[in-house]
Amino acid sequence: MVGLVIVSHSEKIAEGLKELAGQMATDVSIAAAGGTNDGRLGTDAEKIITAINKVYTQDGVLVLFDIGSAYMSADIALECLSEEMREKVEILDTALVEGTITAAIECSLNKSLTEIKEELKSLSIVKMPQ
Numbered sequence: 001m002v003g004l005v006i007v008s009h010s011e012k013i014a015e016g017l018k019e020l021a022g023q024m025a026t027d028v029s030i031a032a033a034g035g036t037n038d039g040r041l042g043t044d045a046e047k048i049i050t051a052i053n054k055v056y057t058q059d060g061v062l063v064l065f066d067i068g069s070a071y072m073s074a075d076i077a078l079e080c081l082s083e084e085m086r087e088k089v090e091i092l093d094t095a096l097v098e099g100t101i102t103a104a105i106e107c108s109l110n111k112s113l114t115e116i117k118e119e120l121k122s123l124s125i126v127k128m129p130q
Helices: 011-024 045-055 068-079 096-108 113-121
Strands: 003-008 030-034 061-065 089-092
Touching: 003 011, 003 045, 003 068, 003 096, 011 030, 011 096, 030 045, 045 061, 045 068, 061 068, 061 096, 061 113, 068 089, 089 113, 096 113
Parallel strands: 003 030, 003 061, 061 089
Antiparallel strands: none
């Protein structure tokens, strides 16, 4: 089963989203990588590597992130993985809350990494009329 990693600048956001998604998909391995190692707002490639290793399976890992520099930290983390692992880890840019919940549910249905990515790509953010 595909594992999930939630990367946020806020440890509280990452942990809260992990808790929420975990309630909807209890059998999915989800790891939170929020904040820096010293408790500040920000991201840390080492925390992301640890999270990936925690949920890694041969089916792969999907990494979701909140904003731009979180992507950069996730990308640095991927560069530190073995080539074999890196081939099975994907970073995907999607709405963090909706994307994480959708991904967790799709993972729980034992869908492949490719199928989950396609489902997430179909999500769109709807703008409210002014």
